[in-house]
Amino acid sequence: MIPNLTPPPNGPEYVAYYRVSTKKQGDSGLGLDAQQAYIAHFYQHKHMIAAFTDIKSGKAVTGRLELQKALALCKLRRATLVVAKVDRLSRDTEDALQIYRELEGRLESCDIPNLDKFTPTLFMAIADRERVLIRLRTQQALVELLKRRGQWRRASEPFQNGLATQKANAAVRENARQNRHNRRAITLIGRLRAEGCTYAQIARQLNEAGFQASRGGLFRAEQVRRLLLRPLDELPPENG
Template sequence: MNQPTPLSTQYVIYYRVSTKRQGDSGLGLDAQRAYVEHFYQGCPILAQFTDVQSGKNVLNRPELMKALALCHQQRATLVVAKIDRLSRNTEQALAIYRKLKGRLESCDIPNLDKFTLTLFMAIADRERELIGIRTKGALVEKVKRFGQWRTGSEAFASGQAARLGHTTIKAQAAENHHSRPASAMIKELRQQGYSWSEIARQLNTGGFKTPKGGSYQAVQVQRLYQRIL
Protein backbone atom coordinates (compact mmCIF):
# COMPACT_ATOMS: atom_id res chain seq x y z
CA MET A 1 0.00 0.00 0.00
CA ASN A 2 1.20 3.52 -0.78
CA GLN A 3 1.88 5.04 2.62
CA PRO A 4 1.14 8.77 2.98
CA THR A 5 3.73 10.64 5.02
CA PRO A 6 2.88 11.64 8.64
CA LEU A 7 -0.35 13.53 9.33
CA SER A 8 1.63 16.73 10.09
CA THR A 9 2.35 16.88 6.35
CA GLN A 10 -0.03 18.96 4.26
CA TYR A 11 -1.09 17.81 0.82
CA VAL A 12 -1.91 19.44 -2.49
CA ILE A 13 -3.89 17.22 -4.86
CA TYR A 14 -3.43 17.43 -8.60
CA TYR A 15 -5.74 15.89 -11.19
CA ARG A 16 -5.46 15.91 -14.96
CA VAL A 17 -7.83 14.84 -17.72
CA SER A 18 -6.73 14.85 -21.33
CA THR A 19 -9.78 16.35 -23.09
CA LYS A 20 -12.53 18.90 -22.56
CA ARG A 21 -15.05 16.10 -22.96
CA GLN A 22 -13.49 14.17 -20.07
CA GLY A 23 -13.40 17.31 -17.96
CA ASP A 24 -17.10 18.03 -18.51
CA SER A 25 -18.31 14.46 -18.00
CA GLY A 26 -16.04 13.47 -15.12
CA LEU A 27 -14.68 10.51 -17.07
CA GLY A 28 -11.20 9.87 -15.82
CA LEU A 29 -11.54 12.53 -13.13
CA ASP A 30 -13.90 10.40 -11.04
CA ALA A 31 -11.46 7.51 -11.21
CA GLN A 32 -8.58 9.70 -10.02
CA ARG A 33 -10.65 11.07 -7.15
CA ALA A 34 -11.59 7.55 -6.08
CA TYR A 35 -7.93 6.59 -5.69
CA VAL A 36 -7.03 9.76 -3.80
CA GLU A 37 -10.04 9.45 -1.49
CA HIS A 38 -9.09 5.85 -0.74
CA PHE A 39 -5.50 6.60 0.24
CA TYR A 40 -5.75 10.12 1.70
CA GLN A 41 -9.04 10.11 3.55
CA GLY A 42 -8.66 12.20 6.70
CA CYS A 43 -5.33 13.71 5.64
CA PRO A 44 -4.88 17.52 5.73
CA ILE A 45 -5.44 18.74 2.16
CA LEU A 46 -4.59 22.35 1.39
CA ALA A 47 -6.09 22.53 -2.10
CA GLN A 48 -7.00 20.56 -5.21
CA PHE A 49 -6.20 21.54 -8.79
CA THR A 50 -7.44 20.10 -12.08
CA ASP A 51 -6.03 20.64 -15.56
CA VAL A 52 -7.84 19.74 -18.78
CA GLN A 53 -4.70 19.38 -20.85
CA SER A 54 -2.62 16.73 -22.57
CA GLY A 55 0.37 15.31 -20.75
CA LYS A 56 2.93 16.38 -23.35
CA ASN A 57 4.23 19.56 -21.77
CA VAL A 58 3.88 20.47 -18.08
CA LEU A 59 4.57 24.14 -18.86
CA ASN A 60 1.20 24.34 -20.67
CA ARG A 61 -0.71 23.33 -17.53
CA PRO A 62 -1.62 26.41 -15.46
CA GLU A 63 -3.24 24.46 -12.62
CA LEU A 64 -0.14 22.32 -12.16
CA MET A 65 1.97 25.48 -11.95
CA LYS A 66 -0.37 26.76 -9.21
CA ALA A 67 -0.13 23.44 -7.36
CA LEU A 68 3.67 23.47 -7.49
CA ALA A 69 3.80 27.07 -6.31
CA LEU A 70 1.55 26.26 -3.34
CA CYS A 71 3.67 23.22 -2.46
CA HIS A 72 6.75 25.42 -2.52
CA GLN A 73 5.17 28.13 -0.36
CA GLN A 74 3.74 25.74 2.24
CA ARG A 75 6.36 22.97 1.98
CA ALA A 76 3.43 20.68 1.14
CA THR A 77 3.49 17.33 -0.65
CA LEU A 78 2.03 17.02 -4.14
CA VAL A 79 -0.26 14.01 -4.64
CA VAL A 80 -1.43 12.46 -7.92
CA ALA A 81 -3.69 9.46 -8.42
CA LYS A 82 -1.42 7.97 -11.09
CA ILE A 83 2.04 9.07 -12.05
CA ASP A 84 1.11 9.47 -15.72
CA ARG A 85 -1.37 12.18 -14.65
CA LEU A 86 1.67 14.23 -13.65
CA SER A 87 3.57 13.57 -16.87
CA ARG A 88 4.38 10.86 -19.37
CA ASN A 89 7.80 12.39 -19.93
CA THR A 90 10.59 11.04 -17.74
CA GLU A 91 12.73 14.19 -17.74
CA GLN A 92 9.79 16.44 -16.87
CA ALA A 93 8.66 14.20 -14.00
CA LEU A 94 12.16 14.05 -12.54
CA ALA A 95 12.46 17.83 -12.82
CA ILE A 96 9.22 18.23 -10.82
CA TYR A 97 10.48 15.70 -8.26
CA ARG A 98 13.67 17.72 -7.79
CA LYS A 99 11.73 21.01 -7.62
CA LEU A 100 9.58 19.54 -4.85
CA LYS A 101 12.68 18.12 -3.12
CA GLY A 102 11.09 14.71 -3.11
CA ARG A 103 7.72 15.82 -1.75
CA LEU A 104 5.77 13.87 -4.36
CA GLU A 105 3.42 10.94 -3.83
CA SER A 106 1.43 8.84 -6.28
CA CYS A 107 -1.31 6.36 -5.38
CA ASP A 108 0.02 3.79 -7.88
CA ILE A 109 3.63 3.76 -6.61
CA PRO A 110 4.28 2.80 -2.97
CA ASN A 111 7.20 4.51 -1.23
CA LEU A 112 7.97 6.73 -4.20
CA ASP A 113 11.63 7.63 -4.59
CA LYS A 114 13.89 8.66 -7.45
CA PHE A 115 14.56 5.04 -8.53
CA THR A 116 10.91 3.97 -8.73
CA LEU A 117 9.90 7.28 -10.30
CA THR A 118 12.52 6.90 -13.02
CA LEU A 119 11.46 3.31 -13.71
CA PHE A 120 7.73 4.00 -13.87
CA MET A 121 8.14 7.16 -15.91
CA ALA A 122 10.21 5.25 -18.45
CA ILE A 123 7.36 2.74 -18.69
CA ALA A 124 4.75 5.53 -18.99
CA ASP A 125 6.87 7.25 -21.64
CA ARG A 126 6.96 4.09 -23.71
CA GLU A 127 3.24 3.51 -23.19
CA ARG A 128 2.53 6.99 -24.58
CA GLU A 129 4.28 6.00 -27.79
CA LEU A 130 2.45 2.68 -27.96
CA ILE A 131 -0.94 4.33 -27.37
CA GLY A 132 -0.38 6.53 -30.40
CA ILE A 133 0.47 3.52 -32.52
CA ARG A 134 -2.50 1.49 -31.26
CA THR A 135 -4.95 4.38 -31.64
CA LYS A 136 -3.92 5.06 -35.20
CA GLY A 137 -4.10 1.38 -36.11
CA ALA A 138 -7.48 0.92 -34.41
CA LEU A 139 -8.96 3.90 -36.23
CA VAL A 140 -7.85 2.57 -39.60
CA GLU A 141 -9.33 -0.87 -38.88
CA LYS A 142 -12.65 0.51 -37.59
CA VAL A 143 -13.08 2.72 -40.61
CA LYS A 144 -12.40 -0.27 -42.85
CA ARG A 145 -14.98 -2.40 -41.03
CA PHE A 146 -17.71 0.07 -40.13
CA GLY A 147 -17.10 3.13 -42.26
CA GLN A 148 -17.08 5.34 -39.17
CA TRP A 149 -16.70 5.16 -35.40
CA ARG A 150 -19.61 3.56 -33.63
CA THR A 151 -21.73 5.85 -31.42
CA GLY A 152 -21.57 5.57 -27.64
CA SER A 153 -24.17 3.69 -25.63
CA GLU A 154 -27.08 5.36 -23.83
CA ALA A 155 -25.36 4.67 -20.49
CA PHE A 156 -22.27 6.49 -21.74
CA ALA A 157 -24.26 9.46 -23.00
CA SER A 158 -26.29 9.82 -19.78
CA GLY A 159 -23.24 9.60 -17.53
CA GLN A 160 -24.46 6.38 -15.91
CA ALA A 161 -21.39 4.50 -17.14
CA ALA A 162 -19.09 7.07 -15.52
CA ARG A 163 -20.92 6.79 -12.18
CA LEU A 164 -20.82 3.01 -12.25
CA GLY A 165 -17.15 3.11 -13.18
CA HIS A 166 -16.38 5.36 -10.22
CA THR A 167 -18.15 2.99 -7.83
CA THR A 168 -16.35 -0.05 -9.24
CA ILE A 169 -12.93 1.57 -9.12
CA LYS A 170 -13.44 2.67 -5.53
CA ALA A 171 -14.52 -0.84 -4.51
CA GLN A 172 -11.53 -2.44 -6.23
CA ALA A 173 -8.89 0.10 -5.28
CA ALA A 174 -7.65 -1.80 -2.23
CA GLU A 175 -7.24 -4.98 -4.27
CA ASN A 176 -5.71 -3.60 -7.46
CA HIS A 177 -3.35 -0.92 -6.17
CA HIS A 178 -0.86 -3.63 -5.17
CA SER A 179 -0.75 -5.72 -8.34
CA ARG A 180 -0.72 -3.04 -11.04
CA PRO A 181 2.42 -1.13 -10.07
CA ALA A 182 4.17 -4.36 -9.08
CA SER A 183 3.33 -5.89 -12.47
CA ALA A 184 4.94 -2.98 -14.30
CA MET A 185 8.12 -3.28 -12.26
CA ILE A 186 8.24 -7.07 -12.64
CA LYS A 187 7.93 -6.79 -16.42
CA GLU A 188 10.65 -4.16 -16.63
CA LEU A 189 13.10 -6.00 -14.33
CA ARG A 190 12.46 -9.34 -16.05
CA GLN A 191 13.31 -7.77 -19.41
CA GLN A 192 16.57 -6.63 -17.85
CA GLY A 193 17.43 -10.24 -16.97
CA TYR A 194 16.68 -10.30 -13.24
CA SER A 195 15.78 -13.67 -11.70
CA TRP A 196 12.44 -14.20 -9.92
CA SER A 197 14.19 -14.09 -6.53
CA GLU A 198 16.03 -10.90 -7.39
CA ILE A 199 12.81 -9.25 -8.57
CA ALA A 200 11.04 -10.30 -5.36
CA ARG A 201 13.85 -8.74 -3.34
CA GLN A 202 13.61 -5.48 -5.36
CA LEU A 203 9.83 -5.32 -4.82
CA ASN A 204 10.11 -5.91 -1.10
CA THR A 205 12.89 -3.33 -0.76
CA GLY A 206 10.74 -0.81 -2.64
CA GLY A 207 7.81 -1.33 -0.27
CA PHE A 208 5.56 -3.25 -2.67
CA LYS A 209 3.03 -5.62 -1.11
CA THR A 210 1.07 -8.58 -2.43
CA PRO A 211 -2.73 -8.19 -2.80
CA LYS A 212 -3.03 -9.67 0.72
CA GLY A 213 -0.50 -7.21 2.11
CA GLY A 214 2.43 -9.60 2.48
CA SER A 215 5.96 -9.71 1.06
CA TYR A 216 6.72 -11.11 -2.37
CA GLN A 217 8.26 -14.54 -2.92
CA ALA A 218 9.82 -15.72 -6.18
CA VAL A 219 6.86 -17.96 -7.05
CA GLN A 220 4.39 -15.07 -6.59
CA VAL A 221 6.49 -12.86 -8.84
CA GLN A 222 6.53 -15.56 -11.53
CA ARG A 223 2.75 -16.04 -11.35
CA LEU A 224 2.09 -12.32 -11.58
CA TYR A 225 4.41 -12.06 -14.56
CA GLN A 226 2.57 -14.89 -16.34
CA ARG A 227 -0.75 -13.08 -15.80
CA ILE A 228 0.45 -9.96 -17.60
CA LEU A 229 1.94 -11.75 -20.64
Protein backbone atom coordinates in the same frame (compact mmCIF):
# COMPACT_ATOMS: atom_id res chain seq x y z
CA MET B 1 -4.15 33.31 -5.75
CA ILE B 2 -2.72 31.03 -3.09
CA PRO B 3 -5.18 30.53 -0.23
CA ASN B 4 -4.15 31.90 3.15
CA LEU B 5 -4.39 28.78 5.28
CA THR B 6 -3.71 28.39 8.95
CA PRO B 7 -1.22 25.74 10.02
CA PRO B 8 -2.75 22.30 10.61
CA PRO B 9 -3.07 21.07 14.20
CA ASN B 10 -0.95 17.98 13.58
CA GLY B 11 0.79 16.07 10.82
CA PRO B 12 1.89 16.86 7.25
CA GLU B 13 -0.21 18.66 4.68
CA TYR B 14 -1.08 17.43 1.19
CA VAL B 15 -2.07 19.14 -2.05
CA ALA B 16 -3.87 17.17 -4.75
CA TYR B 17 -3.18 17.81 -8.41
CA TYR B 18 -5.36 16.48 -11.25
CA ARG B 19 -4.84 16.73 -14.99
CA VAL B 20 -7.19 15.72 -17.75
CA SER B 21 -6.08 15.88 -21.36
CA THR B 22 -8.03 17.51 -24.17
CA LYS B 23 -6.98 14.67 -26.47
CA LYS B 24 -9.28 11.70 -26.97
CA GLN B 25 -6.59 9.30 -28.18
CA GLY B 26 -3.13 8.35 -27.03
CA ASP B 27 -3.61 9.24 -23.38
CA SER B 28 -3.72 7.07 -20.27
CA GLY B 29 -7.52 7.19 -20.19
CA LEU B 30 -7.63 8.17 -16.50
CA GLY B 31 -10.39 10.74 -16.23
CA LEU B 32 -10.96 13.29 -13.52
CA ASP B 33 -13.45 11.15 -11.59
CA ALA B 34 -11.03 8.24 -11.51
CA GLN B 35 -8.13 10.43 -10.34
CA GLN B 36 -10.27 11.88 -7.56
CA ALA B 37 -11.37 8.39 -6.52
CA TYR B 38 -7.75 7.18 -6.34
CA ILE B 39 -6.62 10.05 -4.14
CA ALA B 40 -9.75 9.91 -2.00
CA HIS B 41 -9.09 6.22 -1.32
CA PHE B 42 -5.40 6.45 -0.45
CA TYR B 43 -5.49 9.84 1.31
CA GLN B 44 -8.86 9.77 3.03
CA HIS B 45 -7.23 10.11 6.44
CA LYS B 46 -4.61 12.67 5.37
CA HIS B 47 -4.79 16.42 5.80
CA MET B 48 -5.59 17.57 2.25
CA ILE B 49 -5.47 21.38 2.19
CA ALA B 50 -6.17 22.11 -1.51
CA ALA B 51 -6.75 20.60 -4.96
CA PHE B 52 -5.89 21.94 -8.40
CA THR B 53 -7.00 20.75 -11.84
CA ASP B 54 -5.52 21.46 -15.27
CA ILE B 55 -7.11 20.62 -18.61
CA LYS B 56 -3.92 20.36 -20.61
CA SER B 57 -1.82 17.86 -22.48
CA GLY B 58 1.06 16.27 -20.61
CA LYS B 59 3.85 17.45 -22.91
CA ALA B 60 4.94 20.52 -20.93
CA VAL B 61 4.54 21.67 -17.36
CA THR B 62 5.39 25.35 -17.81
CA GLY B 63 2.06 26.25 -19.41
CA ARG B 64 -0.07 24.64 -16.72
CA LEU B 65 -1.29 27.42 -14.45
CA GLU B 66 -2.96 25.18 -11.87
CA LEU B 67 0.14 23.05 -11.50
CA GLN B 68 2.22 26.14 -10.86
CA LYS B 69 -0.27 27.20 -8.17
CA ALA B 70 -0.06 23.75 -6.59
CA LEU B 71 3.74 23.84 -6.57
CA ALA B 72 3.81 27.32 -5.08
CA LEU B 73 1.45 26.26 -2.29
CA CYS B 74 3.50 23.14 -1.54
CA LYS B 75 6.67 25.24 -1.29
CA LEU B 76 4.96 27.81 0.92
CA ARG B 77 3.46 25.29 3.34
CA ARG B 78 6.07 22.56 2.85
CA ALA B 79 3.19 20.35 1.81
CA THR B 80 3.39 17.17 -0.26
CA LEU B 81 2.06 17.17 -3.81
CA VAL B 82 -0.14 14.16 -4.60
CA VAL B 83 -1.16 12.81 -8.03
CA ALA B 84 -3.24 9.77 -8.96
CA LYS B 85 -0.67 8.61 -11.53
CA VAL B 86 2.77 9.97 -12.20
CA ASP B 87 1.95 10.65 -15.87
CA ARG B 88 -0.80 13.03 -14.68
CA LEU B 89 2.05 15.18 -13.40
CA SER B 90 4.06 15.01 -16.61
CA ARG B 91 4.81 12.65 -19.46
CA ASP B 92 8.39 13.90 -19.55
CA THR B 93 10.71 12.16 -17.13
CA GLU B 94 13.00 15.13 -16.68
CA ASP B 95 10.07 17.44 -15.89
CA ALA B 96 8.82 15.02 -13.25
CA LEU B 97 12.28 14.72 -11.68
CA GLN B 98 12.65 18.50 -11.68
CA ILE B 99 9.39 18.86 -9.75
CA TYR B 100 10.58 16.15 -7.36
CA ARG B 101 13.77 18.16 -6.72
CA GLU B 102 11.91 21.47 -6.35
CA LEU B 103 9.70 19.95 -3.67
CA GLU B 104 12.68 18.30 -1.96
CA GLY B 105 11.11 14.88 -2.44
CA ARG B 106 7.63 15.87 -1.23
CA LEU B 107 5.90 14.20 -4.17
CA GLU B 108 3.65 11.15 -4.01
CA SER B 109 1.70 9.17 -6.58
CA CYS B 110 -1.02 6.61 -5.94
CA ASP B 111 0.41 4.21 -8.53
CA ILE B 112 3.97 4.31 -7.07
CA PRO B 113 4.23 3.54 -3.36
CA ASN B 114 7.37 4.98 -1.72
CA LEU B 115 8.17 7.23 -4.66
CA ASP B 116 11.81 8.21 -4.96
CA LYS B 117 13.87 10.02 -7.60
CA PHE B 118 14.58 6.79 -9.51
CA THR B 119 11.14 5.24 -9.84
CA PRO B 120 9.57 7.96 -12.05
CA THR B 121 12.03 7.08 -14.81
CA LEU B 122 10.89 3.47 -14.85
CA PHE B 123 7.18 4.12 -14.50
CA MET B 124 7.12 6.88 -17.10
CA ALA B 125 9.01 4.69 -19.56
CA ILE B 126 6.30 2.06 -19.05
CA ALA B 127 3.60 4.71 -19.52
CA ASP B 128 5.25 5.93 -22.72
CA ARG B 129 5.36 2.39 -24.11
CA GLU B 130 1.71 1.90 -23.22
CA ARG B 131 0.79 5.05 -25.18
CA VAL B 132 2.60 3.62 -28.19
CA LEU B 133 0.70 0.36 -27.83
CA ILE B 134 -2.60 2.22 -27.51
CA ARG B 135 -1.83 4.18 -30.68
CA LEU B 136 -0.98 0.98 -32.55
CA ARG B 137 -4.17 -0.70 -31.34
CA THR B 138 -6.16 2.36 -32.41
CA GLN B 139 -4.61 2.33 -35.88
CA GLN B 140 -5.26 -1.39 -36.29
CA ALA B 141 -8.86 -0.97 -35.13
CA LEU B 142 -9.33 1.76 -37.76
CA VAL B 143 -7.94 -0.51 -40.47
CA GLU B 144 -10.32 -3.30 -39.47
CA LEU B 145 -13.24 -0.87 -39.39
CA LEU B 146 -12.47 0.38 -42.90
CA LYS B 147 -12.19 -3.20 -44.13
CA ARG B 148 -15.60 -4.08 -42.69
CA ARG B 149 -17.13 -1.01 -44.30
CA GLY B 150 -15.66 -1.91 -47.65
CA GLN B 151 -13.62 1.29 -47.76
CA TRP B 152 -10.19 -0.31 -47.55
CA ARG B 153 -8.42 -0.58 -50.89
CA ARG B 154 -11.61 -0.14 -52.87
CA ALA B 155 -11.16 -1.11 -56.51
CA SER B 156 -10.67 1.72 -59.00
CA GLU B 157 -13.33 2.53 -61.60
CA PRO B 158 -11.75 0.43 -64.44
CA PHE B 159 -11.74 -2.63 -62.18
CA GLN B 160 -15.30 -2.04 -61.02
CA ASN B 161 -16.74 -1.76 -64.56
CA GLY B 162 -14.62 -4.57 -66.01
CA LEU B 163 -12.66 -2.36 -68.41
CA ALA B 164 -9.34 -3.29 -66.82
CA THR B 165 -10.11 -6.99 -67.23
CA GLN B 166 -10.99 -6.50 -70.89
CA LYS B 167 -7.75 -4.63 -71.52
CA ALA B 168 -5.74 -7.27 -69.69
CA ASN B 169 -7.30 -10.07 -71.73
CA ALA B 170 -6.64 -8.17 -74.96
CA ALA B 171 -3.00 -7.72 -73.97
CA VAL B 172 -2.64 -11.43 -73.27
CA ARG B 173 -4.11 -12.30 -76.66
CA GLU B 174 -1.82 -9.83 -78.41
CA ASN B 175 1.25 -11.19 -76.62
CA ALA B 176 0.32 -14.73 -77.60
CA ARG B 177 -0.21 -13.66 -81.21
CA GLN B 178 3.14 -11.85 -81.24
CA ASN B 179 4.90 -14.88 -79.74
CA ARG B 180 3.49 -17.18 -82.43
CA HIS B 181 4.59 -14.60 -85.00
CA ASN B 182 8.07 -14.62 -83.46
CA ARG B 183 8.24 -18.43 -83.57
CA ARG B 184 7.67 -18.40 -87.33
CA ALA B 185 10.22 -15.60 -87.68
CA ILE B 186 12.80 -17.55 -85.67
CA THR B 187 12.29 -20.59 -87.86
CA LEU B 188 12.94 -18.52 -90.95
CA ILE B 189 15.89 -16.75 -89.35
CA GLY B 190 17.48 -20.06 -88.42
CA ARG B 191 17.19 -21.38 -91.95
CA LEU B 192 18.58 -18.19 -93.51
CA ARG B 193 21.41 -18.04 -90.98
CA ALA B 194 22.34 -21.62 -91.80
CA GLU B 195 22.54 -20.60 -95.46
CA GLY B 196 25.15 -17.97 -94.52
CA CYS B 197 22.99 -14.83 -94.57
CA THR B 198 24.06 -11.90 -92.41
CA TYR B 199 21.74 -10.43 -89.79
CA ALA B 200 21.16 -7.40 -92.02
CA GLN B 201 20.25 -9.62 -94.96
CA ILE B 202 17.88 -11.66 -92.81
CA ALA B 203 16.23 -8.47 -91.51
CA ARG B 204 15.63 -7.28 -95.05
CA GLN B 205 14.05 -10.60 -96.03
CA LEU B 206 11.82 -10.61 -92.95
CA ASN B 207 10.58 -7.13 -93.78
CA GLU B 208 9.92 -8.11 -97.39
CA ALA B 209 7.98 -11.18 -96.19
CA GLY B 210 5.70 -8.98 -94.08
CA PHE B 211 7.07 -9.86 -90.65
CA GLN B 212 6.99 -7.12 -88.03
CA ALA B 213 9.20 -6.51 -85.02
CA SER B 214 7.73 -6.78 -81.51
CA ARG B 215 6.56 -3.14 -81.52
CA GLY B 216 5.14 -3.25 -85.03
CA GLY B 217 8.11 -1.70 -86.85
CA LEU B 218 10.63 -3.09 -89.31
CA PHE B 219 13.27 -5.61 -88.33
CA ARG B 220 16.85 -4.47 -87.90
CA ALA B 221 19.99 -6.57 -87.70
CA GLU B 222 20.24 -6.32 -83.89
CA GLN B 223 16.61 -7.41 -83.43
CA VAL B 224 17.24 -10.42 -85.67
CA ARG B 225 20.25 -11.39 -83.58
CA ARG B 226 18.33 -11.10 -80.27
CA LEU B 227 15.39 -13.06 -81.63
CA LEU B 228 17.66 -15.82 -82.88
CA LEU B 229 19.26 -16.12 -79.44
CA ARG B 230 15.88 -16.45 -77.73
CA PRO B 231 15.21 -20.09 -76.75
CA LEU B 232 12.29 -21.60 -78.62
CA ASP B 233 10.94 -23.20 -75.42
CA GLU B 234 10.11 -19.68 -74.16
CA LEU B 235 7.56 -19.31 -76.96
CA PRO B 236 4.14 -21.01 -77.16
CA PRO B 237 3.51 -23.61 -79.86
CA GLU B 238 2.58 -22.14 -83.21
CA ASN B 239 -0.92 -23.55 -82.93
CA GLY B 240 -1.18 -22.44 -79.25
